[in-house]
Amino acid sequence: MESKIELSIVMPCLNEAETLAICITKAQQFLDSNNVKGEIIIADNGSTDGSQLIANNLNARIVNVASKGYGHALRGGIEAAFGTYIIMADADDSYDFSHLMPFLKELRNGNELVMGNRFKGGIEKNAMPFLHKYLGNPVLSFVGRLFFKIKIGDFHCGLRGFSKAAYSKLGLKTTGMEFASEMIVKAKLNDLSITEVPTKLSKDGRTRPPHLNTWNDGWRHLRFLLLYSPKWLFLYPSLIMLIVGIITSIFLIIKPIIFENITFDVHTLLYTSSLTLIGFQFFVFYALTKIYAVENGLLPKSSRYNNLFKYLNLEKGLISGAALLLIGVILSIKGLFFWESVSFGSLQNTSSTLRIVIPAVFTILLGIQIILFSLFFSILSLKRQAE
Missing domain, CATH: 1.20.58 (Methane Monooxygenase Hydroxylase; Chain G, domain 1)
Structure with a gap:
């Protein structure tokens, strides 16, 4: 049965009880409405708000990842996935899991990494902080394109797809938010085929602040780009x-x-x-x-x-x-x-x-x-x- 799974949808999770059910439900709707044989993986990073129970009640597969960090959580979920292809995104309802077909089509066409581009797909009002939208993301994306000659307009889009075979070539090692940059850079360095599709970014559905730390995580991304170039x-x-x-x-x-x-x-x-x-x-x-x-x-x-x-x-x-x-x-x-x-x-x-x-x-x-x-x-x- 595991070998028949085409798509694994992986969501990192750390106390996402407010929005997790919405994300899982939308992902299930996508799989059912498009007749895609798939699975939904919740890579839980030590939630204490009942997120695991929500995932279990909705028949999502829970992968417990003890080591803290965005990169750790995603690596744990991806490595446990059975799908030929993997699509990952945050469980905060900022990305619509019911509209994943553009990513899956590109993967089926042979692209090994498919990036979402929020600047082409649209950013809902107040969905992205001012500094991220006009300084952090554009600057870091420009640095990435300059250093590594990657034709990607949105380096830090959290919605992306890739084949499990491609992931195994990358040997990703980072544990924090810079995991996003490492994936793109190593895909380029390993000559993988990369493309991007427009995707919409909606306002975070949670009432609590996001885990992202603007200056600390921004520096970690820049530091990674410098060290790898x-x-x-x-x-x-x-x-x-x-x-x-x-x-x-x-x-x-x-x-x-x-x-x-x-x-x-x-x-x-x-x-x-x-x-x-x-x-x-x-x-x-x-x-x-x-x-x-x-x-x-x-x-x-x-x-x-x-x-x-x-x-x-x-x-x-x-x-x-x-x-x-x-x-x-x-x-x-x-x-x-x-x-x-x-x-x-x-x-x-x-x-x-x-x-x-x-x-x-x-x-x-x-x-x-x-x-x-x-x-x-x-x-x-x-x-x-x-x-």
């Missing part, structure tokens, strides 16, 4: 800092830069060289984050990732680091000769000396960092070589 978090900032730092440092080493009445000299050189080192640190963190995420299954492997190990290895890193270290030592010796020329006393032309000393210190520090990074990088690659 090391390019935007580390690589692109590193390239900007490296380009600006290297170019300005080269000009300042040659001579001071005078702009109208402002002179940029060795003091500025100290900052630009520091900017270059910081940029390199960002690049190191990008590489290490990428390796850690891929090797621990957080991000999928790609041909570009495999090429990373062809171009970056211990030997090349040690040679490059040693060369920079040697340049730094040579420049330091040259600076020492300048100091010797005044019998190791006070320097008369500190600007000329610092144009040698600052690059000397910079190349020594950069050389040591490259050597250490290469050693650590080779340790991380040992696991890969053993596979």
Whole structure:
């Protein structure tokens, strides 16, 4: 019987007694009126208001999820589902469970993730807080589209459908509200087919405040998007800092830069060289984050990732680091000769000396960092070589 179930409708539940019966009834009407073989799963997250009794009386299947959190509840319900396809939504009567056919049709057509779009389907007055409607959702959806090139207009719609087979590929791990973003991002990273359909958002049917915390959950969504996009978090900032730092440092080493009445000299050189080192640190963190995420299954492997190990290895890193270290030592010796020329006393032309000393210190520090990074990088690659 379990194998014949086409659709599982999953609702996370934490004290939803006010609206749970309405949602279950609408879901049952949808299944009956469209002759869909399905089941209704209530993923209960520790309700104390009698929600379990309501679900039981309406013949919905209850899955008790002990670990707290929106993500935990949904993962528990989804993993217990028997359906070929799964449609999930909150049990607060903000989504109409009697109008799920657009989602099911897209799933039957082969799409692996079907997202609802509330901005296309309509948002009832007072159904979405002002900050969510005009700031939080648009900004986070824009960041998601920018970072991951996903053509989705509403990243945080709680009504969505997907195949059970597609879900098993994702390896979702988050436990809170960021579960919604993780599902979309990982679907894209795993090259799943994604589409969206218009859906209407109605006013929450409960009298109590929602579980969603605007600023805390918004930050968790943004943090997730940043952590899963090391390019935007580390690589692109590193390239900007490296380009600006290297170019300005080269000009300042040659001579001071005078702009109208402002002179940029060795003091500025100290900052630009520091900017270059910081940029390199960002690049190191990008590489290490990428390796850690891929090797621990957080991000999928790609041909570009495999090429990373062809171009970056211990030997090349040690040679490059040693060369920079040697340049730094040579420049330091040259600076020492300048100091010797005044019998190791006070320097008369500190600007000329610092144009040698600052690059000397910079190349020594950069050389040591490259050597250490290469050693650590080779340790991380040992696991890969053993596979």
